Amino acid sequence: MSQLDDRLAELGLTVPDSSKPLAAYVPAMVTGNLVYTSGQLPLVEGKLPATGKVGAEVDAEAAHQYAKTCVLNGLAAARGAIGSLDRITRVVKVVGFVASDPSFTGQPGVINGASELLGEIFGELGAHARSAVGVAVLPLDAPVEIEFVFEFA
Incomplete structure (x- = not known):
């Protein structure tokens, strides 16, 4: 188990397999x-x-929780690209879209x-630049969609 997996387990979270x-x-x-x-x-x-x-x-509190699910899916995508989440050294940018x-x-x-959630997982390294944008509609009529940029070594 990696250090990040240990931290996620402490928080009661797991990163799923990357979605197709x-x-x-x-x-x-x-x-x-x-x-x-x-x-x-x-x-x-x-x-x-x-x-x-x-x-x-969709109420705002539920959407707030769905944004956390987007984080786990973003980490899954990053892991698929770089092999291990322990390679992440900083969260650089978050771009969030909210179907409003x-x-x-x-x-x-x-x-x-x-x-x-990124702050809980990564501590100070989870601080990031961010945009939060309201849009008319998202794929599959999802309430939230988020992009991430991670730095890694």
Whole structure:
């Protein structure tokens, strides 16, 4: 077991196997010492736990939790590209998309689910730059999609 796996176990979490792409792309791409993930949906065993717009069919607290699932899926994609999560030396960037009802303006709070979990997992190395964007619709009518950039050695 790796150090990061031990930390995840302490938090009661496990990183799933990387999901197969839903279209013509790869789950993660390495360039230099960075790994960029494709957008990660909150899939659990290949299925979305909910669909719809945050602020309408999906409440903000549930979406906050789904953002945490996106983190685990992002780590799975990164692991598939670099072999071991212990190689990650920093979380560089998080870009979060929230399928939003037109009146919903709490996108930062939803994506905080991902940011907070990355801090719990990586400590200071989990601090990152971030964007949280509201959009009209996401693939499969997912409420949240998140991209990650990790530095690794």
